[in-house]
Amino acid sequence: MRAGKGPIDPEAPELSRDGLVQIGQVAERTGLSLRTIRFYEETGLVVPTARSDGGFRLYSDQDVERLEVIKRMKPLGFSLEEMQELLTLLHDLGQGGGDRAALVDRLQMFHEAAVARVTALRDQLAVAEGFADTLAAQLTTHRTA
Amino acid sequence: MRAGKGPIDPEAPELSRDGLVQIGQVAERTGLSLRTIRFYEETGLVVPTARSDGGFRLYSDQDVERLEVIKRMKPLGFSLEEMQELLTLLHDLGQGGGDRAALVDRLQMFHEAAVARVTALRDQLAVAEGFADTLAAQLTTHRTA
DNA sequence: CCCTTCCTTGACGTGAGGGTTAGGTTGGTG
DNA sequence: CACCAACCTAACCCTCACGTCAAGGAAGGG
Missing domain, CATH: 1.20.5 (Single alpha-helices involved in coiled-coils or other helix-helix interfaces)
Incomplete structure (x- = not known):
């Protein structure tokens, strides 16, 4: 599931140490597809707060919240x-x-x-x-x- | 509005003598655009019952009804x-x-x-x-x- | 080292039409 | 007859919100 299987804190299993999550986690939490999340970045709608050294998108809690707001707006x-x-x-x-x-x-x-x-x-x-x-x-x- | 302005029966002002109507009438009745109606024919969804000698699409009441059913299906x-x-x-x-x-x-x-x-x-x-x-x-x- | 899983970009495809251009035809009227 | 609105084909590109596929790089465990 995760990119690699490093020893993670069992008390906070899905939280990177900086509170930043990769796109897969975001997709899982929001129910949006990877493609959709990337597309939202393309259009400038939700740009991830950071990138890893290797180029992985890293989303903050605010980013995720923003995506969730968007999800609620969609039916409109x-x-x-x-x-x-x-x-x-x-x-x-x-x-x-x-x-x-x-x-x-x-x-x-x-x-x-x-x-x-x-x-x-x-x-x-x-x-x-x-x-x-x-x-x-x-x-x-x-x-x- | 109509193609030409022949003397039409004032008792049935929008009905051609064969119960067939041109695309413009159909658009007006159904609220669909000409483009959409022609597109539905392209896809085979609603093919007009007849054509005039000159090639005008002529829709029967059933055709129009079919279009209206489609309109009702759209929200699904x-x-x-x-x-x-x-x-x-x-x-x-x-x-x-x-x-x-x-x-x-x-x-x-x-x-x-x-x-x-x-x-x-x-x-x-x-x-x-x-x-x-x-x-x-x-x-x-x-x-x- | 390999292996797996996750991630990257790029490019092309889809559905259901909308819009436009261009040129031609029809049907009915005065 | 001339005229005019409404219609015709055919072709083209545009839109939106993604889906899908490809080829390859990154992260981490054994």
């Missing part, structure tokens, strides 16, 4: 670019940055988009349920008719 | 190929075809897939709602803090 159907923007936005709001009003404005737009998307998802769900029911009806009709 | 996330299979399957069941048992079996698999997808959609909706709420909370936190 935002593009990767939009997600990046939102993450930056939230970060900037976290820091007591300059133009608060503008940031809050942008945040509000994101929120509205999110609400709209939730509505759309609900509609989709209703349609999907309806179709599933249709299939169920067809089944009972044809099962012993 | 089936591929176009799977949709085609399911449509064929339902058609074959409609006709008193040969191997009923096998057809019903396949139908049951589709139904199970649909149900699974509905569950997945519900989960996505929950996650999306959660994230929207998070955004709302961030808004109230930062709005006048």
Whole structure:
């Protein structure tokens, strides 16, 4: 599983001594594929904090958390670019940055988009349920008719 | 809008005399783009019943209905190929075809897939709602803090 | 040293269309 | 008849969020 099998602390079996983890661990924890995680780096969405001497990606806890936030955002159907923007936005709001009003404005737009998307998802769900029911009806009709 | 403006029956303003409509009408009725409708023909998913002498696609009511069924299937996330299979399957069941048992079996698999997808959609909706709420909370936190 | 497992980059493929360009045809009207 | 909107084919490239495959380097144990 791990890259090599060095003697690791049995009390903290999955934690490198610097709190940095390789991509495989990240994939396991987040449920994202290696390809996806690398792709997110390509696009600049989540760049690992460090690299090993040999070039291995090393992710901090914050990196992993960021990936988990992204995972939660996915059902909202935002593009990767939009997600990046939102993450930056939230970060900037976290820091007591300059133009608060503008940031809050942008945040509000994101929120509205999110609400709209939730509505759309609900509609989709209703349609999907309806179709599933249709299939169920067809089944009972044809099962012993 | 229409190709030419012949005197049409005001009682059935959008119905060609043979119950066949051109692609533009179909797009308008189904909300699908011309591009998409032509694409569905390319893949064999919905082939128009007829063509005019000049080569215009002419869609029957069944054709349009088929497109509308496809639209309802879309939230279930089936591929176009799977949709085609399911449509064929339902058609074959409609006709008193040969191997009923096998057809019903396949139908049951589709139904199970649909149900699974509905569950997945519900989960996505929950996650999306959660994230929207998070955004709302961030808004109230930062709005006048 | 070897062996295994994990990791690297690079390149190409996919699905479901969207967009565009270019040139040609049709169907109906005034 | 002229005109015009709507339609046609064919070809091309573009997008998004990855999947897949290849060939090879790195980390660590025996």
